[in-house]
Amino acid sequence: MTTATVEAVKLTDRINRIEPSATMAVVAEADKLRQQGIDVVDFGAGEPHFATPAHIKEAAIAAIQGNFTKYTAVAGTAELRDAIVHRHAVDFDSDYRREEAIASTGGKNALFNAIQVLVDHGDEVILPVPYWVSFKDIVRYAGGNCVLLQSDESQGFRLTARMIERLVTPRTKLIILNSPSNPSGAVMTPDDMTEVVRMAHERGIWVMSDECYVYLNYTDKRFSTGSLREFRERMVIVGSLSKTYAMTGWRLGYALAPATVVSAMQKLQSQSTSNPTSIVQKAAVTALTGPQECIAEMRGEYIKLRDHVVNGLRAIPGIQCTMPQGAFYAYPNVSAFFGRGGIRSASDLAGRLLRDAHVATVPGEGFGTTDHIRISYATSMKELDRGLERMRKFLGAL
Numbered sequence: 001m002t003t004a005t006v007e008a009v010k011l012t013d014r015i016n017r018i019e020p021s022a023t024m025a026v027v028a029e030a031d032k033l034r035q036q037g038i039d040v041v042d043f044g045a046g047e048p049h050f051a052t053p054a055h056i057k058e059a060a061i062a063a064i065q066g067n068f069t070k071y072t073a074v075a076g077t078a079e080l081r082d083a084i085v086h087r088h089a090v091d092f093d094s095d096y097r098r099e100e101a102i103a104s105t106g107g108k109n110a111l112f113n114a115i116q117v118l119v120d121h122g123d124e125v126i127l128p129v130p131y132w133v134s135f136k137d138i139v140r141y142a143g144g145n146c147v148l149l150q151s152d153e154s155q156g157f158r159l160t161a162r163m164i165e166r167l168v169t170p171r172t173k174l175i176i177l178n179s180p181s182n183p184s185g186a187v188m189t190p191d192d193m194t195e196v197v198r199m200a201h202e203r204g205i206w207v208m209s210d211e212c213y214v215y216l217n218y219t220d221k222r223f224s225t226g227s228l229r230e231f232r233e234r235m236v237i238v239g240s241l242s243k244t245y246a247m248t249g250w251r252l253g254y255a256l257a258p259a260t261v262v263s264a265m266q267k268l269q270s271q272s273t274s275n276p277t278s279i280v281q282k283a284a285v286t287a288l289t290g291p292q293e294c295i296a297e298m299r300g301e302y303i304k305l306r307d308h309v310v311n312g313l314r315a316i317p318g319i320q321c322t323m324p325q326g327a328f329y330a331y332p333n334v335s336a337f338f339g340r341g342g343i344r345s346a347s348d349l350a351g352r353l354l355r356d357a358h359v360a361t362v363p364g365e366g367f368g369t370t371d372h373i374r375i376s377y378a379t380s381m382k383e384l385d386r387g388l389e390r391m392r393k394f395l396g397a398l
């Protein structure tokens with residue numbers, strides 16, 4: 001297309017309100033370097049390095065062989081919706097019904113649909129910072145306004161009901177929680193989470209709890225807001241098989257919410273993606289109802305990797321790093337390097353780390369903070385060591 005024809009395309013306001021995902025941009029730039037034959041250590045990608053467990057893969061193969069390859073009900077098969085509800089009830093003491101569960105094409109699709117059905121033009125959504133990149137853009141796409149809330153880095157990015165309450169206005173529609181958090185790895189205590197949900201309930205505000213990393217909680221208090229049954233009236237839980245069972249490419253997520261919300265999400269889904277892939281639904285039933293040991297095994301590995309990367313980062317003079325309590329990200333503060341070697345921001349630093357040291361990280365700006373970079377430690381010990389060594393050398397020479 002010529003420049004003239006590109007300019008002639010009048011895109012909608014809603015598409016112009018959002019930006020491409022910052023994490024995807026890093027992945028693309030790192031790929032470009034790799035294509036030039038450069039050996040890049042990848043701390044950018046937000047996905048498990050483990051393979052999907054064999055029994056789950058076998059269920060998908062059996063589904064293909066058994067010709068389970070047609071459309072299913074839009075919200076997923078009854079078998080899958082029941083499996084989602086059952087798993088959540090067993091693990092988190094929730095009590096949802098099939099009509100309150102919907103399977104979607106990844107957790108992101110479930111989040112997108114839930115926000116589209118809950119947030120209207122001019123509604124305010126309280127979004128704790130640092131936030132996962134897509135929350136802000138999904139809210140904006142729906143016409144909502146994000147009201148950002150800085151969490152307390154000195155207390156491991158803590159978030160309390162009192163902090164949130166100060167931002168509530170008559171326009172507040174929704175509070176988004178994400179514990180364990182991408183990108184900080186922070187985990188809200190069950191007490192803090194309960195207080196937020198209680199406060200929201202008393203004020204008639206919705207809570208969306210993104211629990212995509214709920215099984216990757218390294219404290220001894222794994223917790224879902226789903227256990228707070230008395231507050232479920234205005235609560236949406238979003239979950240995903242992506243991280244829990246190392247299934248990012250399969251695209252299977254879900255939401256648990258009041259039946260009216262689920263049915264509105266189903267309506268939207270019926271006019272967009274329709275059902276999640278039939279074969280993946282069969283694999284998901286096996287993941288949710290089959291042996292769960294794989295989760296504990298991966299969790300154990302992540303804890304070792306976390307300890308290793310945080311120790312390595314803290315050993316680099318100038319880096320400060322809170323101890324992440326969940327997910328698979330470290331979120332070090334790198335502001336001590338600003339003003340050195342022409343680096344003025346986290347974006348500058350991440351750019352230089354990629355181009356000069358060949359280590360891919362994600363700059364904090366995409367997550368709403370200016371002093372950090374995100375490091376995904378879902379990789380091997382060997383890769384962690386290679387990347388840490390490159391960072392140590394590069395930062396030491398600034």
Ligand SMILES: Cc1ncc(COP(=O)(O)O)c(C=O)c1O
Pocket residue numbers: 046105106107108109132178181182210212239240241242248251252253
């Ligand atoms: C906080 C958070 N929520 C949701 C998602 C979406 O995951 P998926 O769409 O793969 O289920 C991600 C993925 O990185 C995430 O980090």
